[in-house]
Amino acid sequence: MIKRSYWSLPYLIFMVVFVVLPLVLIVLYAFQDGSGHFTLSNIARFFTDSDSLQTFALSIEVAIENTLICILLGYPAAWILANRKLNRSAVTVMLFIMPMWINALMRTLATAELFNMFGITLGKGTLLFGMVYDYIPFMIYPIYNILMKMDNSYAEAAEDLGATPWKVFWKITVPLSMPGVMSGVLMVFMPTVSTFAISEFLTNNKIKLFGTIIQENINSSMWNYGAALAFIMLLIIGITSLFNDNKDSQAEGGLI
Amino acid sequence: MANDYIIDIQHLSKSFGGVKVLDDINFYIRRGEFITLLGPSGCGKTTLLRQIAGFIAPDEGRILLEGKDISGIPPYQRPLNTVFQRYALFPHLDVYDNIAFGLKLQKVPPKEIEKRVKKMLKMVSMTDYEDRSVDSLSGGQQQRVAIARALVNYPKVLLLDEPLAALDLKMRKDMQLELKEIHRKMGITFIYVTHDQEEALTLSDTIVVMNEGKIQQIGTPIDIYNEPVNCFVADFIGESNILKGRMIRDRRVAFLKHEFDCVDEGFGEDVPVDVVVRPEDIYFTTDPAKCQFKAKVNSCIFKGVHYEMWVDTDTGYELMIQDYDPYPVGSEVMLYIDPDDIQVMHKERTRNVYEGTMVDQTHVDMMGGVFECLPQEGIGAGDKVQAVIRFEDVDLLDHQEDGVVAGEVHFLIYKGDHYHLTVRTEDDYRIWVDTNDIWDKGDLVGVNIAPEAIKLTRCND
Numbered sequence: 001m002i003k004r005s006y007w008s009l010p011y012l013i014f015m016v017v018f019v020v021l022p023l024v025l026i027v028l029y030a031f032q033d034g035s036g037h038f039t040l041s042n043i044a045r046f047f048t049d050s051d052s053l054q055t056f057a058l059s060i061e062v063a064i065e066n067t068l069i070c071i072l073l074g075y076p077a078a079w080i081l082a083n084r085k086l087n088r089s090a091v092t093v094m095l096f097i098m099p100m101w102i103n104a105l106m107r108t109l110a111t112a113e114l115f116n117m118f119g120i121t122l123g124k125g126t127l128l129f130g131m132v133y134d135y136i137p138f139m140i141y142p143i144y145n146i147l148m149k150m151d152n153s154y155a156e157a158a159e160d161l162g163a164t165p166w167k168v169f170w171k172i173t174v175p176l177s178m179p180g181v182m183s184g185v186l187m188v189f190m191p192t193v194s195t196f197a198i199s200e201f202l203t204n205n206k207i208k209l210f211g212t213i214i215q216e217n218i219n220s221s222m223w224n225y226g227a228a229l230a231f232i233m234l235l236i237i238g239i240t241s242l243f244n245d246n247k248d249s250q251a252e253g254g255l256i
Numbered sequence: 257m258a259n260d261y262i263i264d265i266q267h268l269s270k271s272f273g274g275v276k277v278l279d280d281i282n283f284y285i286r287r288g289e290f291i292t293l294l295g296p297s298g299c300g301k302t303t304l305l306r307q308i309a310g311f312i313a314p315d316e317g318r319i320l321l322e323g324k325d326i327s328g329i330p331p332y333q334r335p336l337n338t339v340f341q342r343y344a345l346f347p348h349l350d351v352y353d354n355i356a357f358g359l360k361l362q363k364v365p366p367k368e369i370e371k372r373v374k375k376m377l378k379m380v381s382m383t384d385y386e387d388r389s390v391d392s393l394s395g396g397q398q399q400r401v402a403i404a405r406a407l408v409n410y411p412k413v414l415l416l417d418e419p420l421a422a423l424d425l426k427m428r429k430d431m432q433l434e435l436k437e438i439h440r441k442m443g444i445t446f447i448y449v450t451h452d453q454e455e456a457l458t459l460s461d462t463i464v465v466m467n468e469g470k471i472q473q474i475g476t477p478i479d480i481y482n483e484p485v486n487c488f489v490a491d492f493i494g495e496s497n498i499l500k501g502r503m504i505r506d507r508r509v510a511f512l513k514h515e516f517d518c519v520d521e522g523f524g525e526d527v528p529v530d531v532v533v534r535p536e537d538i539y540f541t542t543d544p545a546k547c548q549f550k551a552k553v554n555s556c557i558f559k560g561v562h563y564e565m566w567v568d569t570d571t572g573y574e575l576m577i578q579d580y581d582p583y584p585v586g587s588e589v590m591l592y593i594d595p596d597d598i599q600v601m602h603k604e605r606t607r608n609v610y611e612g613t614m615v616d617q618t619h620v621d622m623m624g625g626v627f628e629c630l631p632q633e634g635i636g637a638g639d640k641v642q643a644v645i646r647f648e649d650v651d652l653l654d655h656q657e658d659g660v661v662a663g664e665v666h667f668l669i670y671k672g673d674h675y676h677l678t679v680r681t682e683d684d685y686r687i688w689v690d691t692n693d694i695w696d697k698g699d700l701v702g703v704n705i706a707p708e709a710i711k712l713t714r715c716n717d
Contacts (some may be wrong), residue, residue, distance in 0.1 A: 071349050156331070157338070160338045160406075162333075162409070174346045
């Protein structure tokens with residue numbers, strides 16, 4: 001008779017090899033110089049290098065902009081999809097969600113080709129367009145999920161207490177769907193910070209994002225500095241996810 | 257002088273997907289009244305309440321509030337408030353903000369809001385809870401907040417949709433008393449929906465008994481309990497012995513194969529009726545002069561306040577009796593019933609009647625099936641006929657596929673020596689059946705009728 005806890009062994013090995021080990025390696029490399037001695041210079045270099053800092057600031061800016069646009073466009077879309085009067089078919093939902101299943105790189109390349117075809121100059125505008133296009137399903141889906149699950153009696157109770165449909169939306173629907181929005185923010189904001197392929201293809205490398213410089217450092221064998229940058233990014237991602245940690249919002253938001 | 261009806265409901269009908277949920281509902285509600293819509297699940301009571309609240313638009317008919325038609329007015333403009341079955345307290349707001357929600361929308365000054373919210377919290381005994389999150393409250397406390405949230409707006413009418421259904425028994429009893437007290441203090445009209453007959457009897461000034469989208473009876477709790485108009489009401493409200501009877505003449509009725517004096521008049525002579533006798537209204541006696549019939553005690557169970565006994569009468573009927581004193585099982589007892597306690601009801605029907613079409617000489621197409629019948633002089637293929645079948649001539653079979661038509665036992669009443677069943681067929685016909693077999697509500701049955709039991713007459717049009 002094998003103890004039941006042994007069943008988790010394969011997963012444990014997987015976790016160690018593919019999650020824990022790389023993280024440990026990142027931290028190790030980040031605090032080592034080329035010859036393997038402990039150092040803080042990699043981290044210090046980031047905070048003293050204005051180029052890196054600017055790229056970092058730009059990445060955060062683009063990520064915030066992308067997230068905001070995704071909320072502004074995605075929330076109404078999710079609301080319409082979840083509204084049984086406006087949308088009676090599951091196919092429409094599928095159409096919105098389907099891009100999630102297609103490789104992001106492929107979609108990005110296709111978008112770049114479209115811009116080229118119409119002779120649109122690549123730059124920040126095209127970058128944002130591509131990002132919104134890539135990430136908006138990740139915003140729509142959790143919001144749609146939470147709106148679908150929301151008990152209609154809250155809206156009815158508000159209406160019963162004198163709230164017009166507009167007031168019901170702002171005072172009940174929006175606050176109660178916040179866990180879905182937070183879920184969407186996590187799904188959109190964090191990947192955008194670390195993205196590099198989209199900026200490469202949609203700006204012809206004119207705009208560099210934080211992900212781009214990590215990639216460049218690693219590609220040119222500057223592993224230690226690259227690891228330090230990756231470590232900083234991990235911290236940022238960790239901090240963002242803390243915002244979402246209150247209550248059991250993931251459970252309600254679906255998706256993650 | 258016009259009436260003082262706060263709500264007047266006229267010819268209200270509603271269908272969902274072809275099924276009539278409400279069928280021509282008419283009644284009025286007096287100002288300040290505590291009125292209860294009572295019925296089994298699916299009887300249309302909640303649909304009716306939601307129409308008054310404005311969440312569902314009626315197909316036909318109108319709802320007058322103080323003489324004005326409010327049918328087309330959205331819920332947020334109706335001066336009514338609802339206490340929802342599952343409370344629907346806003347989880348993102350604390351107790352204070354939940355209660356203040358309606359007042360803030362009306363732009364009541366904050367000072368006034370605070371005064372009114374505090375007053376309401378006091379009324380529902382929830383002072384000091386204003387900063388609590390609603391998730392941290394027990395079911396009973398959430399219920400109180402829901403009531404306060406609705407009443408703080410001083411609605412003209414308060415609608416309550418099974419508000420106590422989610423509470424445990426003890427809590428429910430306490431809340432019933434509190435609700436009655438709140439009603440008395442506020443003087444607001446309450447419309448209460450429940451399927452719990454005891455709750456309805458305890459709380460209401462007026463009860464509206466509903467079944468299958470129709471009003472069965474409207475009256476005070478005492479009227480409804482003592483003088484049910486039909487078997488459904490008698491069976492639904494309280495315990496009862498419902499028996500087949502025959503009105504011999506005014507003030508004289510036969511049932512249990514005995515004759516009894518009663519107080520009912522105007523039924524005619526020698527007319528089939530149903531008789532209701534409440535279990536607490538059958539008395540034991542040791543005086544042979546008072547004895548109207550004898551019986552043998554079959555079972556005796558202690559129920560707390562009283563004993564519940566089943567007796568077999570000397571004429572072969574089973575009766576339920578409730579008494580403060582137990583009688584040993586197996587003992588012979590003498591019984592009598594006061595004339596006042598015998599409630600005689602018109603029979604809604606005495607036999608099944610259907611329209612049909614002759615397929616050929618020996619087959620009739622009716623109720624969505626083709627039944628064999630005996631050949632009749634002068635009736636042939638294609639003729640429209642009326643078929644009459646006695647209740648006891650309908651055979652119910654265990655398997656739906658064995659019957660000519662398939663159906664489901666929809667309602668049943670024990671009538672002392674047999675069961676009276678309503679069977680609903682797949683094509684939504686009703687068949688009424690008297691049987692000695694035991695069936696349960698919801699049983700799937702096949703329906704068969706012997707050829708000789710179908711009495712056919714040709715329709716004259």
